[in-house]
Amino acid sequence: MESADFAAGYYQSMTYLGIVILLSIVYQTGQISKYISRTKWPEVPDLPYKREKTGRIERNIDNPREAVTVVPDVSNIHSTPKVYLHKFMNYTVGVITVGDMSIAEILLFVLYIVINVIFLLLPFSADASGGETLSKRCAYLALANAAFVFPLATRNSVFLKLFGVPFERLIRFHRWVGRTIFFLLTFHASFQIQRSYNTSVSEALFGTPTNRWGFLAYLSIFIIILTSHSVIRRKLFELFYWSHFSFIFFVIFGSLHQEEFIMFLGVGLGLYVVDRFTRFLIGIGPINVIGMEAIQSGVTRIIFEFKDYYEPGQYMFINFSNLKPPVTWIAWHPISFSSAPSVMDDGVHFASVHMKVQGGFSKNLYDKTQGGIEQTPLNFRIDGPYGKPSIDFMQYRTVTLICGGIGITPMISILRDLVDRQVSNMPIVTQAIYFIWVIPDTDAYQWFGSDLRELMARAENLPENKYLLDIKIFLTRSTTTPSSIFFQGRPDFSVLMQDIKQYHGSGDIAVGVCGPGIMLKQVRNAAIKSSDETCLFKVHCETFEL
Structure with a gap:
């Protein structure tokens, strides 16, 4: 063992730990500030314009002949550099083999690579050749990265408690770290095999116990990387899932290969x-x-007893062990809450989810529900809740929720919670809520039609000069619009955001979106385009990327 190489791995892991501590301090300070602000009852001013619901303009009480018109404040609240920085950091580009990434994510990835390169190129010890030391340095840096690869894959993530980043947003970082470990170990293994090669490949791989355990450890991580490709993750999820447990052999063989292995991991x-x-x-x-109910167009609604508290927009993993055994004994599937937690008491007793037919499990569930589950009740289990929206929607006066198809589930959960808090007269900043749902036809509307009508009816009782709920349904394959909330075609998100900004004037706007990847990108780009000194659009994207 070269002490300088061991130190490089040790100090790199300490650098990662220092970054985690710094981010935790910043996040926890912000959380304390938010908690203090939530205890203060917010001022609810009049909306910019009083709307007509009965075909007449509301009149000033003191002067009934004078129509009331409140002009929105359009003064600048952000500096030009801050606006350009917001646009730059949130600009989204497509990265080959990775997908869409914001500039902020790309910069974070570059910083991560720079840290690895710095510790990789620190001065070598004088008593070892450059190639040999570089090989060992790669091995120790791989171990320094491996110290964090496991926590990044945990659902009950310690990082969520430390700086508010949940499991589903850490998966991308988990992949970055995993691939970096693989590349570092590939160089290390290649050099060691070349160095040990005398007469045959088998001798280089298995000639000594150190080489043998090292090769088996590398083979374990090679299987993980190979089966983690996006094609296998999406098309052969079970293969991806079970092959990932090769990490057990990676740990065992790696510990036999090098005694410091378990010290890092x-x-x-x-x-x-x-x-x-x-x-x-x-x-x-x-x-x-x-x-349980099989709703129109292949959606299953499940209503169940759930006494634990959860936040709007969260998700869970569900299991029906006796749906189609033996596969379903251990099959867990992520799905969002479509209900919202009650704000009237300390917990909720009932919750709901809506699952659309998209694969074998959801199709079997839908078919089973259509046939009636009374004769053969399903064993239902839950792992969760998990997740956390990146935006605190209650802290924004104007909220825009955009969803495509079954992506409505987390968005309607957030919508329900906001309306519940408004109706219950709780201290909530949010006044105006815009809900936009893009679906093929009115059949899909039946998934949540009754829920939306109920929410609109409840919002009708709110003071119209203080609160606004605007719901728009866009039908992409229909030539008719049953009512005024329906529109033909696909929405232009840039136009919608510009209209919302002009109506409300100064003030940042929270945007939540869940739907196809192309929709997420369109909304992000529209938010960047519409942001200026009077208003920044803050976007939260909901996705289940494996």
């Missing part, structure tokens, strides 16, 4: 084991299903 691996045990305990008990 111990803490991260321990957090992973705790997460698995916690998830086992959470998902072990059965959940009481209140009702």
Whole structure:
């Protein structure tokens, strides 16, 4: 062992730990500030213009002949450099083999690579050749990265508690770290094989115990990387999932290969084991299903008893062990809450999810529900809730929720929560809510039609000069519009955002979006285009990218 190379890995892992601590301090300070601000009852001024609901303009009480018109404040609240920085950092580009990434994410990835390169090129020890030391340095830096790869894959993520980043947003970082480990170990293994090669490949790979265990450890991580390709993740999820457990052999063989192996991985691996045990305990008990219904156009609605608290927009993993055994014994699937937590008491007793037919599991569930589940009740289990919106929607006066197809589920959960808080007269900043749903036809509207009508009816009782709920349904394959809330074709998100900004004047606007990838990109670009000194559009994208 070269002490300089071991130190490089050690100090790199300490650098990562220092970054985590710094981010945690910043996040926790912000959380304390938000908690203090939430205890203050917000001022609810009049909306810019009083709307006509009965075909007449509301009149000033003091002077009934004078129509009331409140002009929105359009003064600048942001500096020009801040606006350009916001646009630059949130600009989205397509990266080959990675997908859409914002400039902020790209810069973060570049910083991560720079840290690895710096520690890789630190001065070598004088008593070793450059190639040999570089090979060992790659191995120790791979271990420094491996110390964090396990916590990045945990659902009960410690990073969520430390700086508010949930599991589904850490998966991309998990992939970055995993691939970096693979590339570093590939160089290390290649050099060691070349160095050990005398007469045959088998001798270079298995000639000594160190080489043998090292090769088997590398083979384990090679299987993980190979089966983690996006094509296999989406088309052969079970192969991807089970092959990932090759990490067990990676840890075993790696520890036999090098005694310092477990020193680096111990803490991260321990957090992973705790997460698995916690998830086992959470998902072990059965959940009481209140009702299941096969709705039009291939959507299954499940209403169940759920006494734990959850936040709007969160998701969970569900399991029906006796749906189609033995596969369903261990098959867990992510799905968003379509209900919202009650704001009237300390917990909720009932919750709901809506699952659209998109694969074998969801189709089997839909078919089973159509046939009637009374004769053969399904065993329902839940692992969750998980997730956290990147935006605190309650802290914005204007909120825009955009969804495509079944992507409505997390957005309607957020919508329900905001309206509930308004109707309950709770301290909430949000006054105006714009809800935009893009669907093929009116058949899809039946998934949540009754829910939307109920929310509109409840919002009718709110003071119209204080609160606004505007729902628009866009039908992409229909030539008719049943009512005034329906529109033909696809929306122009830039035009919609410009109209909202002009109506409300100065003030940042929160945007939540869930739907196809092309929709997410369109909304992001529209938000960047519409942001200026009077208003910044803050976008939260909801996606389940495996």
